Amino acid sequence: MAEKQVIVKIKRQVSPQGAPYWEEFALTWRPAMNVIICLRDIAENPVTRDGKKSTPVAYDSNCLEEVCGSCAMLINGKARMACSALVDKLEQPIRLEPMSKFPVLRDLAVDRQFMFESLKRVKAWIPIDGTYDLGEGPRVAPETQEKAYKLSTCISCGSCLEVCPQVTGTSAGDFVGAAIISQVRLFNMHPTGAMHAHERIGALMQPGGVQDCANAQNCVAACPKNIPLTESIAEVNRQAWKQAMLGWLIG
């Protein structure tokens, strides 16, 4: 009996300027295979289904347990993490493409620097005085902790930006996307972070800020960590309105 096969179609591109092309690979099926294992099989024997010698596929990966955020790509058209995409649960041929909202570096690897730049823009941190000993941090109610912890599990994979119709580019002034807005909510929730909430909200009232959200709600469905992104956007929107009104009243 012939071995069971896994057919994988990959949209490839040799460089940022290169024209995309598709290649198809036939791999030997094994139990508990995921998309990463498929890509590793190809690396060990980079020969296409029709026998043409090819090259290993470039892609980002690191932890392989869906906590580092590296391996996001389009799998059968859906933005998701390659490590947790189990072959047995995917329709074949499995189509792999790089995310479309970020510049392609090579094959499935993309440049998500935009997200990290945005985190800088909104000052996504707690401004501490220094790392010397200043005693304990502020007390936090367990209920607040549980909410904040969930927001803090964002892995910056970019899936929410990929599926958002409002995300159109990765330059300053382009919509920052749900992940970043949710981080602002996180830092504004923290007792120390709240002291500087207006700075973060101010940054999100600039072009590309929270007002660019058009409420498509694709983000929350795409988030691999089930972060309540739409709730975050609503909350940050409320904070922005409040800040705008106060600014108008005080002049």
Added chain:
Amino acid sequence: MRRPKIIVVGGGLAGLMATIRVAESGVPVDLFSIVPVKRSHSVCAQGGINAAKNQKGEGDTTAKHFDDTIYGGDFLANQPLVKRMCEAAPGIIDLLDRMGVMFNRTPEGLLDYRRFGGTLYHRTAFAGATTGQQLLYALDEQVRRHESEGKVKKYEGFTFLSAVRDGAGMCRGICAMDLRTMEVKTFAADAVIFCTGGIGAIFGRSTNSVVCTGSAQSALFQQGVDYANGEFIQVHPTAIPGEDKLRLMSESARGEGGRVWVPKKAGDTRPAKSIPENERFYFLEEWYPKYGNLVPRDIATRAIHRIVYQEKLGLVGQAAVYLDVSHIPRETLDRKLEGILEIYEKFLGVDPREEPMKVFPAMHYTMGGMWVNADDQATTVPGIYAAGECEYQYHGANRLGANSLVSCIFGGGLAGTAASRYAKNLEMGTDGVDSSVFDRERQRQEALNQALISQDGDENIMAIWRELGETMTEHVTVTRINKNLEIAYNKLLELDQRFRKVNLSDRSKWSNQTLNFARELGNMLVLARVITIGAHARNESRGAHYKPDFPDRDDANWLKTTRAKWVNGEIQLNYEAVDISQITPRPRRYDAAK
């Protein structure tokens, strides 16, 4: 006036903490990392971070934390700095708390603590079951703040190739490769701090991330940085077997009451839930009544191997035992362990809140690493510092769970402060070094790349890597037998020869991950030999190093640190005494209170 400058290589917990300390001291930092630092392997640490805060009124003290750590490490760690680390731990928790880490809280709003292996106290602060992720993010955010203020410049997507050493042997900078353009460049610095993490890839499959190859440590070893206690490899008792990765199931599962068991009857095919309580063998609880499921990792791992391989009581159809949390209320599980239970559910499609998990030991951590001094994390090469998993200092022969995060932050901070001081006090800085020193190193590295790209052989790097992993896992993990270690060593020599004949399936000059991995693999093969000969030489059993032919700890002959040196292309082993000035070694046993 001369402006000192420092490079940090590696952006995990230790690297980020070092970066922050250097930035705070007013010295500019260049931070190099293969991946965006937020994606570093520290995100995989799950269970928590230890500090004797005595928040549960149990009478815990930093002295007890120190004793547990030394005892758990089977007395191989130099004691004074471990003591300092344990004393600093409560302050480290405070710092992280101030940075906004969302640690779990008690009803009073204080940090909650749970139990972990190798201690009888609730000493482990935690943020769900993704504590490493939460800590890394907090430090990442602080570094981003320093970056936005111009104090830190990040080089993400760069891999370290070698140190630049001047005629006097001092480190004056690094040679690194841009993983997009594949360009090899040198970067000047007055001091370099290495925080390059674990070495899991040497064992093929492990709980480590893809970037944990040990390549940087190995490259430095081949440039004169000594490597200590390489033979001490921690195999974690509970991981989910997988073909691409062995995914960790944190010790916190047991810290929260999880129990390890197998059916008493060999070959029992009944579903786990239908096996009555009195027909289950809770072997850890039975063999180690005092610590039960929370014995240190080396003990639990050997017990599981004994159950599966000697007693033949492993689960049907697979080398595994049950790790059971299904008796714990769902609400507690979701609040305290959700992160790891989600991993099990996603990758196996089974809900561990309902069904016991099937787990097996997996290579997890290296206690050994670059040799550093007992004061300030300096290596044998002037100007090179090391912190985090890549150095050997804090964990002796076996690391206690939740001690790694604290050692990363303590060591990283210490290295940052020390490197700044060193850089400021240098008589002649790197800007006084002739550019030919840098050019020579760059050309040497470019030549190595060119040779790999252009050579025509018939070997595949992925195949060599697979054989390396299989050899190391089979012979150099849980049970070590000299005859087998010799087999492994010879295999490593063979692989080294075959590596010289690799044919890269990708010869392009843009974002060539194959070339990068080939460079890493070459270095992995050297470090694998350091580990193997260290294990072969050490004829005793201590902590994670277990030889059935030498079943006891032998303090008379082996209470000493292994120090490997690279001499004319050969590995030379030397030994030095362990500093036991604080706690006199005593037998280590976990079946009774110590």
